[in-house]
Amino acid sequence: MDERVREHAEVLVDWSARVEAGDDVVVSVAEDAHELGVAVAEALGERGANVTTLYGSSEVSRAYLKGVEAGTEGDVEADDFDADPAVERALFEAADAYLRIGGGRNTTATADVDRSTRQAYAKARKGVREARMDTDWVSTVHPTRSLAQQAGMAYEEYQEFVYDAVLRDWESLAEEMAQMKEILDAGEEVRIVTERDGAPDTDVAMSIADRTAVNSAASVAYDSHNLPSGEVFTAPYDTEGEAFFDVPMTIDATRVRNVHLVFEGGEVVDFSAEAGEDALAEILDTDEGARRLGELGIGMNRGIDRFTDSILFDEKMGDTVHLAVGRAYDACLPDGESGNDSAVHVDMISDVSERSRMEVDSEVVQRNGTFRWEEGFEE
Amino acid sequence: MDERVREHAEVLVDWSARVEAGDDVVVSVAEDAHELGVAVAEALGERGANVTTLYGSSEVSRAYLKGVEAGTEGDVEADDFDADPAVERALFEAADAYLRIGGGRNTTATADVDRSTRQAYAKARKGVREARMDTDWVSTVHPTRSLAQQAGMAYEEYQEFVYDAVLRDWESLAEEMAQMKEILDAGEEVRIVTERDGAPDTDVAMSIADRTAVNSAASVAYDSHNLPSGEVFTAPYDTEGEAFFDVPMTIDATRVRNVHLVFEGGEVVDFSAEAGEDALAEILDTDEGARRLGELGIGMNRGIDRFTDSILFDEKMGDTVHLAVGRAYDACLPDGESGNDSAVHVDMISDVSERSRMEVDSEVVQRNGTFRWEEGFEE
Numbered sequence: 211m212d213e214r215v216r217e218h219a220e221v222l223v224d225w226s227a228r229v230e231a232g233d234d235v236v237v238s239v240a241e242d243a244h245e246l247g248v249a250v251a252e253a254l255g256e257r258g259a260n261v262t263t264l265y266g267s268s269e270v271s272r273a274y275l276k277g278v279e280a281g282t283e284g285d286v287e288a289d290d291f292d293a294d295p296a297v298e299r300a301l302f303e304a305a306d307a308y309l310r311i312g313g314g315r316n317t318t319a320t321a322d323v324d325r326s327t328r329q330a331y332a333k334a335r336k337g338v339r340e341a342r343m344d345t346d347w348v349s350t351v352h353p354t355r356s357l358a359q360q361a362g363m364a365y366e367e368y369q370e371f372v373y374d375a376v377l378r379d380w381e382s383l384a385e386e387m388a389q390m391k392e393i394l395d396a397g398e399e400v401r402i403v404t405e406r407d408g409a410p411d412t413d414v415a416m417s418i419a420d421r422t423a424v425n426s427a428a429s430v431a432y433d434s435h436n437l438p439s440g441e442v443f444t445a446p447y448d449t450e451g452e453a454f455f456d457v458p459m460t461i462d463a464t465r466v467r468n469v470h471l472v473f474e475g476g477e478v479v480d481f482s483a484e485a486g487e488d489a490l491a492e493i494l495d496t497d498e499g500a501r502r503l504g505e506l507g508i509g510m511n512r513g514i515d516r517f518t519d520s521i522l523f524d525e526k527m528g529d530t531v532h533l534a535v536g537r538a539y540d541a542c543l544p545d546g547e548s549g550n551d552s553a554v555h556v557d558m559i560s561d562v563s564e565r566s567r568m569e570v571d572s573e574v575v576q577r578n579g580t581f582r583w584e585e586g587f588e589e
Numbered sequence: 590m591d592e593r594v595r596e597h598a599e600v601l602v603d604w605s606a607r608v609e610a611g612d613d614v615v616v617s618v619a620e621d622a623h624e625l626g627v628a629v630a631e632a633l634g635e636r637g638a639n640v641t642t643l644y645g646s647s648e649v650s651r652a653y654l655k656g657v658e659a660g661t662e663g664d665v666e667a668d669d670f671d672a673d674p675a676v677e678r679a680l681f682e683a684a685d686a687y688l689r690i691g692g693g694r695n696t697t698a699t700a701d702v703d704r705s706t707r708q709a710y711a712k713a714r715k716g717v718r719e720a721r722m723d724t725d726w727v728s729t730v731h732p733t734r735s736l737a738q739q740a741g742m743a744y745e746e747y748q749e750f751v752y753d754a755v756l757r758d759w760e761s762l763a764e765e766m767a768q769m770k771e772i773l774d775a776g777e778e779v780r781i782v783t784e785r786d787g788a789p790d791t792d793v794a795m796s797i798a799d800r801t802a803v804n805s806a807a808s809v810a811y812d813s814h815n816l817p818s819g820e821v822f823t824a825p826y827d828t829e830g831e832a833f834f835d836v837p838m839t840i841d842a843t844r845v846r847n848v849h850l851v852f853e854g855g856e857v858v859d860f861s862a863e864a865g866e867d868a869l870a871e872i873l874d875t876d877e878g879a880r881r882l883g884e885l886g887i888g889m890n891r892g893i894d895r896f897t898d899s900i901l902f903d904e905k906m907g908d909t910v911h912l913a914v915g916r917a918y919d920a921c922l923p924d925g926e927s928g929n930d931s932a933v934h935v936d937m938i939s940d941v942s943e944r945s946r947m948e949v950d951s952e953v954v955q956r957n958g959t960f961r962w963e964e965g966f967e968e
Binding site: 232234236239241244247248249251252253254255256257258260261262263264265267269270271273274275276277278279280281290291292295296297298299300301303304305 | 611613615618620623626627628630631632633634635636637639640641642643644646648649650652653654655656657658659660669670671674675676677678679680682683684
């Protein structure tokens with residue numbers, strides 16, 4: 211076995227999920243993620259944990275949902291599913307940790323399932339999802355040919371990309387990110403400005419007063435549930451201005467490019483996209499919260515050196531910031547307060563490596579990708 | 590998808606497990622059983638059942654157990670594992686049905702795990718196993734290259750073999766087998782005689798008074814949990830005589846051939862094997878019950894036309910009978926009575942297609958493979 215697979219498993223089990231002897235760990239293994247599944251099982255055995263392995267196959271999910279469509283007259287609705295089936299609820303309620311290893315054979319495996327069917331399925335499983343979120347859950351991917359293809363990369367090249375992102379010195383990255391968190395926690399307003407052809411294309415300001423930033427260092431100990439991670443994020447509100455997102459993304463199998471959003475009084479009041487505008491419109495029309503921001507995130511993982519059309523990696527890339535419309539994370543909110551609520555959470559990313567600045571309470575914190583504590587920062 | 594895969598899924602879901610709308614079904618998919626897993630998920634969706642999919646990978650199991658060995662000083666014992674981990678217990682306790690789809694990539698994938706480790710693991714999960722057995726469980730296999738290899742067959746040839754065994758008219762086979770069950774239920778003693786070179790090599794008699802035979806028609810509705818099935822079995826006792834088993838088998842990765850057992854007072858008092866005698870000895874020495882019979886089975890599935898070194902198929906083959914040392918099935922016993930108890934249950938098979946007879950209460954029921962209700966039966 212490739213030594214990097216073992217190291218990935220160790221980072222996942224020890225740094226990310228903090229598994230201890232006696233923990234009940236549920237591992238979900240995607241179709242082509244077998245090798246990492248094997249390495250994770252061995253690591254869990256060594257640490258004296260218990261393991262239950264799920265098969266996280268998109269093709270099995272598709273077949274099930276197509277079966278439900280075939281067995282239902284008309285559109286599938288949430289009450290065509292049993293709400294929160296007992297097996298999965300019991301499974302996650304009993305679990306201490308949940309490790310999701312992505313890496314299927316086809317990133318568009320569920321493309322022919324009606325969107326409404328998928329939404330109905332998700333809606334009927336809210337309790338299951340909450341039970342899963344209550345565990346020490348971590349989501350990662352094993353590098354597969356299908357993900358390499360989505361990234362437009364050769365397989366071996368993609369493997370190197372993934373391990374560069376995952377096998378980092380997380381302890382020292384966490385220390386660096388703590389500086390960003392400190393600034394955001396103390397700050398009241400963030401302003402982001404980017405320029406293109408001499409004119410600002412993004413100039414957006416948002417309030418972060420009373421919000422707590424998450425130092426997302428790829429570990430449940432930091433309220434961080436992705437491996438790789440490497441971002442600092444918070445839950446902004448009262449957004450005003452315009453924002454332009456130049457990093458392409460995929461929403462529901464639709465390619466979306468060059469999104470432009472206009473905010474007034476905290477809400478998106480106008481929008482456009484050079485491609486995929488319909489998919490964007492559908493997201494923004496989901497519910498009331500879908501037009502407000504749920505997240506401001508600052509990518510700080512410099513092991514990620516390119517966009518690969520995977521939000522797990524793209525949003526953590528160094529020299530990027532992202533805003534998400536939709537649901538906010540509880541960890542960012544004052545105790546007992548609820549933030550922006552929505553059925554969706556869609557991240558949109560800007561490259562800030564050039565002609566950009568981010569200010570917190572009018573002080574420049576990052577300019578052209580360089581943070582103020584880094585060498586080469588221009589005041 | 591091969592139409593036979595869909596048909597296999599339908600037999601499994603409808604005939605075998607009797608799944609109904611609203612049932613919580615756990616499906617375990619082995620490494621190379623993806624295709625049947627997909628077909629089963631679709632069938633379950635159509636019927637309005639809920640599905641949770643486990644990854645039944647022998648390589649993941651091996652890795653976990655090797656990890657436990659690496660993390661344990663000295664031999665692994667049952668108390669090195671947590672007894673009945675909460676996740677798996679909860680999972681099976683909440684399940685209505687459990688469909689196990691075998692078909693890995695290597696039938697000897699766990700060969701380098703210590704036997705004692707595997708036994709300790711099984712011992713620590715007795716409660717999980719019992720919860721699993723309390724569901725409507727069915728075990729089947731998807732034809733894989735690894736199973737074809739174990740059978741010494743080409744892949745496509747093996748596929749045909751499996752579907753011939755599985756895609757039967759189960760209803761009419763169940764009716765035929767009911768005749769055998771009736772005879773055994775009414776009978777008090779079974780005697781089996783086979784001859785080789787003119788002299789009897791098997792001449793064994795056993796009591797079946799007060800025992801109930803199972804018409805194992807590959808459906809939970811018949812207390813039958815294998816697909817394919819096609820045998821009638823009961824739980825004999827007070828065995829006397831000698832029995833010779835000419836069908837080769839594999840015990841714990843050891844090939845065992847031509848087993849000869851001598852019974853006195855219900856117990857094996859002498860034994861030999863032309864190959865694998867040590868593995869046989871280890872089985873018989875497991876515990877007290879391992880020297881007594883737990884099962885007499887009569888193979889009646891004529892879709893199975895050859896031995897493939899897989900007990901799921903071999904023991905159901907038409908023109909064979911088998912005896913198992915070890916554990917008896919509760920379904921064969923009078924209410925509240927316990928039959929032979931043991932940690933093992935090892936089936937041994939005799940070809941009875943020639944020079945053989947089976948008598949129930951001194952009446953010949955089967956001669957040279959032909960049952961007395963069949964054409965060509967010689968009184």
